[in-house]
Amino acid sequence: MTDNHLISEIQSTDNIIEHFNQFRQWEDRYRFIMKIGKNLQAMPVNTQNESNEVSGCESKVWLTHTKHDNQLTFFATSDSRIVKGLLWIILTPINHMDNAEIAQFDFDTYFEQLNLIKHLSPSRGAGLLAITQKIKQICQQ
């Protein structure tokens, strides 16, 4: 079980990778993913709509962002608990980065270090890719 105190400390990619790699069993990995998804920041009002839906995912995924003083913050959610957890894993580190860092961020390496793709179904993997591509696109706008 991951308590909230711990979660608030897991914020950088290094933390997440370290935390994730301590799991020896798939059950623990999934438990972590499904529980941590509950800590996703709520989407801003009226943003969970069709125009923010990311296509190419097995389950429904909504992604939006805000811009304050030119700094991007991403919000996302899904109707799948597993995907919500994955979204937390994606968004938590980048929401602590400035725009330039996000644009540079190498998601592939991150996922590799998490040993993540290997444990997901191919269609989930494709969904993750669709989400990270969308984030990169937004950074370039």
Next chain:
Amino acid sequence: MKTPAHILDFKAHFPLLINKPDLVYFDNAATTQKPQVMLDAIQHFYQYDYATVHRSTHTLSSDVTHQYEESRKNVAQYIGCDQPSSLIWTKGTTESINLVATILQDSTISSSSNIVISDLEHHANLVPWQQLCQKLNIELRVANTQQFQHKIDAFIEAVDQDTYIVACSHVSNALGITQPIKDVIKLAKKYNALSLIDGAQAVCHLNVDVNALDCDFYVFSAHKMYGPTGLGCLYIKPEQQSRFPPYQFGGEMVKTVNYNNTVFNDLPHKYEAGTPNIEAVIAFGAVIQFLQQQNLTLLQQYESELTRYLYQALKQRSFISLYSPIDSQNIISFTLADWHPHDVSELLNNMNIAVRVGTHCAQPVMQQLQLTNGTIRLSLCAYNTYEDAQLFLRAIDSLEDFI
């Protein structure tokens, strides 16, 4: 509950299940596993008997042609058809239906005609008819089985003197509902309409007798009844056989050809242009022989018992909603409260349990049930054990530990 010995004996014929003892395979409606006799037949065919069929006169070819036609005879008999030439080899159920839709398109359908399907169809028995109707600008009528309760009434409402064909599944792949096909076929006949029955989910679990059913077309796939992939069957009732034009043109489907004209061959060859999937036909023949050696009544009884057992067990769980009827044919479609079906299947998959989730190539069926994410579908067959069922139930009960 203990799995009877004869079921364990049956299971022992399936090498994949032996090689993967931890696997719980509940995706049989998608495709079934294969018995060793089928693999042996394929190996033997390529090692000793390989040649083409029908075309050549050497011994090898005439021997394999004999085997090939024996397969046809056995499969025809298996579905109650005493005239092997009424059974056409195709690539699968999908091609069988497309073949019929194509040859009908070239026949004379008047502009006031309609085509009737049920609201339980797989896309394979829906889209070809929908496209045909759009092309000919005629009406596609969907017999609305009204929450699937008043089964034949829906057809009585839809079929009339302008109905050209009624296409209906024997057993629904999404929910396991057995349709009242005997009455549907009778109704079609009353209005001089053709009838096509999609038996993809029926042939593996029910005794099919096309002669007694008296349908014009009956279609199914070998791979869903322990047979090889890439092979399907199309039964055409004898009196309909000369009525329709060919489907594809080429070798074998002709009698004589000159630059001005071609005389087409008789059935079944008329609908079997080109070199066929000989390997699959030989393999399927071996599977049918294998099935004929089994006590099919006992196997079917067991399948029903196991389905009932799982059904009742799931019904007792308040967090489960069932969408299949209690007398469902080997299929149990359900959802878990507050769970995305894909999350369920992902966790089950990690527990070595193979199920299918989603809309099961039957999106309109799921739309009627307002299940945008579809269902979790268990589909059983005779090699599934009570241990499989118990592992599955334990897995389902363990899901709440993840959240």
